[in-house]
Amino acid sequence: MTSSGERRRRDDPWAAFVEAISVRQDREAFAALFSHFAPRVTTYLMKNRTSQQQAEEIAQEALLSVWRKAQLYDPRSASVSTWIFTIARNLRIDASRRERRGGAIHVDEAEAEFALDDAPLPDARMAAVQSEARVRDAMRTLSSQQLKVIQMSFFEDKTHGEIARTLQIPLGTVKSRLRLAMNRLRGLLDQDA
Amino acid sequence: MTITHHPDEEMLAAYAAGALDLGQHVAIATHLAACGRCRAFSRVCECVGGAMLEDEAPAALAEGALDRALRRLDAPAPAASAKTQPVADDLPPGLPAFVKGYDFGPWRWIAPRIHVRAIALPEPSPTRVLLLRSAPGTKLIHHEHTGVELTCVLTGAFSHEGGRYGPGDFDLGDPSVEHEPHIEAGPPCICLVAMQGDLKFGGLVGRLMQPFVSF
Numbered sequence: 001m002t003s004s005g006e007r008r009r010r011d012d013p014w015a016a017f018v019e020a021i022s023v024r025q026d027r028e029a030f031a032a033l034f035s036h037f038a039p040r041v042t043t044y045l046m047k048n049r050t051s052q053q054q055a056e057e058i059a060q061e062a063l064l065s066v067w068r069k070a071q072l073y074d075p076r077s078a079s080v081s082t083w084i085f086t087i088a089r090n091l092r093i094d095a096s097r098r099e100r101r102g103g104a105i106h107v108d109e110a111e112a113e114f115a116l117d118d119a120p121l122p123d124a125r126m127a128a129v130q131s132e133a134r135v136r137d138a139m140r141t142l143s144s145q146q147l148k149v150i151q152m153s154f155f156e157d158k159t160h161g162e163i164a165r166t167l168q169i170p171l172g173t174v175k176s177r178l179r180l181a182m183n184r185l186r187g188l189l190d191q192d193a
Numbered sequence: 194m195t196i197t198h199h200p201d202e203e204m205l206a207a208y209a210a211g212a213l214d215l216g217q218h219v220a221i222a223t224h225l226a227a228c229g230r231c232r233a234f235s236r237v238c239e240c241v242g243g244a245m246l247e248d249e250a251p252a253a254l255a256e257g258a259l260d261r262a263l264r265r266l267d268a269p270a271p272a273a274s275a276k277t278q279p280v281a282d283d284l285p286p287g288l289p290a291f292v293k294g295y296d297f298g299p300w301r302w303i304a305p306r307i308h309v310r311a312i313a314l315p316e317p318s319p320t321r322v323l324l325l326r327s328a329p330g331t332k333l334i335h336h337e338h339t340g341v342e343l344t345c346v347l348t349g350a351f352s353h354e355g356g357r358y359g360p361g362d363f364d365l366g367d368p369s370v371e372h373e374p375h376i377e378a379g380p381p382c383i384c385l386v387a388m389q390g391d392l393k394f395g396g397l398v399g400r401l402m403q404p405f406v407s408f
């Protein structure tokens with residue numbers, strides 16, 4: 001377990017920066033993480049119908065969460081970019097609810113809504129996911145067209161019709177590319193079954 | 194617990210991306226509480242999100258963004274909204290922790306051998322969530338719905354043309370599907386149901402159901 005943890009840390013250059021924050025509140029490590037991730041989180045949020053100003057504000061909050069929660073980060077369960085993706089996703093959901101409720105009250109519901117209960121399930125397939133590198137490998141086997149459709153469909157919250165119009169492809173092609181891509185990712189788990 | 198019916202991959206990907214409305218999210222989270230296979234797939238989708246984040250083109254931030262963040266590092270974290278609502282002590286097993294904190298209405302009789310219990314979400318959602326309890330041996334009437342309906346079994350079991358559904362199993366009903374589930378002998382069958390749109394029932398039962406439909 002330790003050895004796989006070590007291997008993970010080598011795979012993910014950002015894990016050492018989070019550890020530096022966790023161990024010694026290293027501000028330079030924070031600055032490096034902020035400079036890399038805050039502009040990318042901002043882009044991701046702006047693709048999700050968020051204004052630039054609000055996207056930047058949520059990106060600030062996301063990186064502040066990295067600072068405050070560095071001790072909770074487990075490099076064996078997710079890469080830093082995946083961890084930050086989930087933080088940004090949760091903050092985006094909370095921010096849109098706060099806005100709908102008039103903006104006055106702090107909302108922090110999404111994190112609990114995504115927390116899977118602690119009770120571990122006896123499923124060998126969980127082990128496969130510990131190796132996030134394999135997900136990246138599988139993504140490399142997807143065509144850029146398939147990736148684009150996954151990205152627009154789930155991470156930019158676009159309907160199949162909108163995707164078809166944007167990419168100027170038939171609706172049926174959108175659906176078949178998505179299905180193929182999903183099967184590829186599912187296959188990643190079933191290899192070990 | 195052997196789970197044989199799962200949400201499709203696209204729904205799990207939408208869950209992981211944070212693209213589901215809260216009612217649908219609750220139904221998927223309830224399935225994930227029981228299903229390691231789908232948990233693993235949702236984690237894969239989060240990894241896809243991480244990889245995409247890594248590949249995003251960096252946006253140009255407002256001047257001084259980093260300095261502003263550095264100045265905020267020593268500020269205290271905003272107090273978590275501590276919601277220590279009492280959890281109803283008569284809830285069925287299998288609900289995710291955050292769902293147990295919601296307000297549950299009383300069980301209401303809606304048809305012979307069938308009761309429902311509304312779950313109040315903290316957020317307006319186009320998808321309503323409720324518990325549906327059916328006595329063993331009941332044959333549910335055919336109903337049409339105008340939107341998709343997500344069902345996750347908590348206790349007991351039912352069968353329909355699509356197979357047998359026991360605890361943890363997930364069933365997706367869409368407007369084109371006509372199913373008449375039959376509740377198995379044994380314990381009462383309690384399901385968490387998340388549904389969009391309105392139910393349309395014919396006949397007497399439909400009229401009996403109206404108060405429930407408009408809750």
Ligand SMILES: [Zn+2]
Pocket residue numbers: 196198199200224228229230231232
């Ligand atoms: Zn499943």
